[in-house]
Amino acid sequence: MGELLVIVVSSREAAEEVLKTHDAIFCSRPQMETIRSVRRRGSDIAFAPYGNEWRQLRKICILELLSRKRVQSFRAIQEEEDLLVAGTDTVLTIIDWAMAELMRNPLVMSRAQSEVRRVFVEQMKVTEEGLKKLSYLHWVIKETLRLHAPGPLLIPRESQETCRVMGYDVPKGTIVLVNAWAISRDPEYWDEPETFKPERFESDTRDFRGHDFEFTPFGAGRRMCPGMSFALASVELALANLLFHFDWNLPDVVDANELDMAKAMGFMCRRKAELWLKPIVRVPFASEN
Numbered sequence: 214m215g216e217l218l219v220i221v222v223s224s225r226e227a228a229e230e231v232l233k234t235h236d237a238i239f240c241s242r243p244q245m246e247t248i249r250s251v252r253r254r255g256s257d258i259a260f261a262p263y264g265n266e267w268r269q270l271r272k273i274c275i276l277e278l279l280s281r282k283r284v285q286s287f288r289a290i291q292e293e294e295d296l297l298v299a300g301t302d303t304v305l306t307i308i309d310w311a312m313a314e315l316m317r318n319p320l321v322m323s324r325a326q327s328e329v330r331r332v333f334v335e336q337m338k339v340t341e342e343g344l345k346k347l348s349y350l351h352w353v354i355k356e357t358l359r360l361h362a363p364g365p366l367l368i369p370r371e372s373q374e375t376c377r378v379m380g381y382d383v384p385k386g387t388i389v390l391v392n393a394w395a396i397s398r399d400p401e402y403w404d405e406p407e408t409f410k411p412e413r414f415e416s417d418t419r420d421f422r423g424h425d426f427e428f429t430p431f432g433a434g435r436r437m438c439p440g441m442s443f444a445l446a447s448v449e450l451a452l453a454n455l456l457f458h459f460d461w462n463l464p465d466v467v468d469a470n471e472l473d474m475a476k477a478m479g480f481m482c483r484r485k486a487e488l489w490l491k492p493i494v495r496v497p498f499a500s501e502n
C-alpha cells in the first residue's frame with residue numbers, strides 16, 4: 214500500500230499463524246501518520262506499540278476498568294437505566310445490526326422474543342441473573358458478530374521481527390491486516406455463510422473467544438479485545454430489554470426483504486442507512502394477564 218509493506222490475512226490457517234503461533238512477533242501496532250493522529254496524547258492502548266507503556270495500560274484496563282467484578286458493579290446501574298448504557302460505538306453498532314437482522318428474519322425475532330419473555334415474565338423486568346438462561350439470544354449475538362463484526366480488519370498489527378508465515382518470509386515492520394470479515398463468511402468454514410442463522414450454533418461449538426481462527430471478531434492473542442465481556446454483557450442487556458418490552462415494526466413503506474443492509478465505508482463497519490423502527494409497548498402483557 215503506497216510505500217508500506219502490508220499483508221492481508223484471509224484464511225483461518227494464516228490467521229492462526231499470525232494471532233497465535235507468531236503472536237509475540239505480530240503484537241505491535243504500526244505507527245503511521247493516520248494512526249498517530251487517532252492516538253490522543255500518545256497514551257491509548259489500542260494503537261500503542263508493544264512495550265512497557267502498553268503493558269501498563271493494559272494491566273490497568275483489565276484489572277481496574279474491565280474486570281468481572283468491576284463490570285458487575287456497573288450492572289445494577291445498567292439494569293436500572295433501561296438499556297442504552299452501552300456507551301461505545303462498537304456495542305451500539307452490534308445492537309443496530311442485530312435489530313436489522315431480527316427485522317429481516319421474523320421467525321428468529323419471534324423465537325428470541327419468546328425466550329426473553331419466558332425467562333423474565335415473573336420478574337417483569339430483565340435481570341442479570343436471567344441473562345444466563347438466554348441461549349438463543351446468545352446465538353443471535355454470535356451470528357451478528359460473525360456477519361457484522363464492527364472491525365472487519367481487526368486493528369492493524371505490525372511484525373517486530375522477520376518471520377515465516379504460510380511458507381512466506383515476512384520482513385520486520387510489515388503491517389498485517391486480518392480480514393476477519395472474509396474469513397467469517399468463507400464457505401470453506403461456514404455452511405450457508407451469507408445466511409443469518411443463529412440456530413447454527415446449537416450444534417456448532419465454535420466461539421469468538423480467541424481459539425477458533427475462522428471467527429475472531431474480538432481478535433486473539435496478546436492484543437485481543439479486553440472489553441469483550443463488557444461488550445457482550447452490554448449487548449445482551451440492551452437486546453433483552455428491547456425484545457422484552459416492545460414489539461417492533463418497520464415503517465409502512467419498508468418491506469423487510471428490502472431492508473437496506475449496506476455497510477458504510479470506514480474503519481468501523483456501521484450500517485450505511487439509519488434503522489428506523491416503530492416500537493409497540495408489549496410488557497406488561499396487558500392482553501394476557
Ligand code: HEM
Nearest residue numbers: 258259303304364367368430431432433436437438440444
Ligand atoms: C462488540 C464490541 C467489540 C468488538 C467486536 C471489539 C473488537 C476489538 C478488536 C477486533 C480489537 C483488536 C484485537 C486484536 O488486535 O487482536 C479490539 C481491541 C480493543 N478493544 Fe475492543 N471490541 C468491542 C468492544 C470493546 C469495548 C466495549 C471496550 C472497552 C470498554 C473495548 C476495548 C478495547 C481495547 C482497549 C482494545 C485494544 C487492546 C490492545 O491493543 O491491547 N472493546 N477490540
